[in-house]
Amino acid sequence: MSQQLINRSEDLQRLAKAGYAIRIESGLLVVDEIPYLDKDGRILRGVFACPLDATDDSTLPPSDHVMSFSGGMPHDRYGNPLASLGLTSPRCRMLGSLTFQHGFSNKLRGPNGPRAYESFYEKVVTYENLILGEVHAVDQSATARVGALPVSESEDDPFVFPDSASARAGTVDLTAIFKDEVVAFIGLGGTGSYILDHVAKTPVREARLIDGDRLYPFNTFRAPGAPIRSELQPPPYKVDYYATRYGSMKRNIIPHAVYLTPDRFHLLDGISFAFVSIDPCPEKALIIAELERRRVPFVDVGMGLHKGSNGIGGTLRAVLSTNENRDQVRAHIPIDPGGNDLIYQNNIQISDLNSLNANMAVQLWKGFRGFYADFGGPVWLYQVETRQFIREAA
The missing domain is CATH 3.40.50.720 (NAD(P)-binding Rossmann-like Domain)
Structure with missing residues (x-):
C-alpha cells in the first residue's frame, strides 16, 4: 500500500524495474500510461487497476483475473473494439478523480484448461500485450514502460497492508468517506x-x-x-x-x-x-x-x-x-x-x-x-x- 511495499515485493519491483508507472492506492494496484487505440486509430493513454492481494511485506498471486480500465474502449487497427480483452464489469468504478469505464476478462490457459495468473507482473504484461499489439501497428515506439514511478502513499496509509476487500467489492469510493x-x-x-x-x-x-x-x-x-x-x-x-x-x-x-x-x-x-x-x-x-x-x-x-x-x-x-x-x-x-x-x-x-x-x-x-x-x-x-x-x- 506504500512505496515500502513496492520495495519489499519482488513482484512489484519487477514491474517497477521494467519501467511501468505503478502505484498502490486504496487497495488497488494502479498502472498509469497504458497506450491504446481509439476507434479512429489515435493513440491515447489509459489506466489499469486491479485489487492487490498482499501481506504487509509481499504480494500474493492475484485471486482475480479481471482488469479494470480508465479510458476509452481499446480498438484494433481496423477500428473494431478489441474483442480479445473480454469485456466484463470493472471491479473498481471510481478512484479519486478516475472513473473506470471498462472491465477486461482475459483468462490464461494451461495444459489442463484455464489457469490463474501467477503474479501481478504476469497479469499486467498480459493485458498490456493484448492492447499494445494493435498500437504497434500504428506506432512501434509506443510503450507503457515510461520509467515513471509516481509518489505513492506513505506509511501514513490507514492500513498495514492493502484493503483488497474494498477494491474487489468496488466500494473504494465509499470507504474513502472515512479517511x-x-x-x-x-x-x-x-x-x-x-x-x-x-x-x-x-x-x-x-x-x-x-x-x-x-x-x-x-x-x-x-x-x-x-x-x-x-x-x-x-x-x-x-x-x-x-x-x-x-x-x-x-x-x-x-x-x-x-x-x-x-x-x-x-x-x-x-x-x-x-x-x-x-x-x-x-x-x-x-x-x-x-x-x-x-x-x-x-x-x-x-x-x-x-x-x-x-x-x-x-x-x-x-x-x-x-x-x-x-x-x-x-x-x-x-x-x-x-x-x-x-x-x-x-x-x-x-x-x-x-x-x-x-x-x-x-x-x-x-x-x-x-x-x-x-x-x-x-x-x-x-x-x-x-x-x-x-x-x-x-
Missing part, C-alpha cells in the same frame, strides 16, 4: 471492543481508545477474537491489548489507559465522531454533555438483559446523536444509574448480543456518513425475545 475520520472509543467492554473490530476495517485516520479497565479472562468471553494465556498474565489494560491486536492490520490506533473524566477531556480534541459504550453513571452525563458542547456526533449503545424462566431476554439499544437531533434523542440515552434506567446496569452480557449491539452502532455511523443508504431514524432497538428490530421515534 479523515478521527474516532473516539469511550469504553472498550464487550460491545465497545466489537465496535472497534468493525471500525478497524475502515480507513479512519485515527482510532482513539479510552478505557481505564484491565482485560481479565472473563472479559474475553464477550469480546472478539481469542487471546493466548500469556497475553493475560498479568492482565493488560484493554486499550493496550486491543491497540496491539488491531495494530497488526490498522495504523494509528492510539490507546489511553484512563477513564474519561473532566480533567482528561483534552483526549477528545480533534475527534470527528465518538462511540460511547459505558454504563449509566454520573461521569457519563458529563461525557455526553461535553460531546454535545463540542458538537461531536456520536452513537451511544446499551444492553438491558435479564434472566427469566424462559431464558435470557431484554433489549439492545443504539442511539445516534447529531447536532440536528440532540433534543429529540437525549431522552433515549440513559445517563442516570437510578430509576427507570436501572435495566442498563444489569451485568448480563453475551458475546453474540454484544456483537449485534456493535453492528447496530456501526451501521448508524456508516449510514450517517453516507456509506449506507439511510432512511431510518436515529433510535434503534432490538428485542431479544421476538428477534425484532425496532425503529423507535426520536
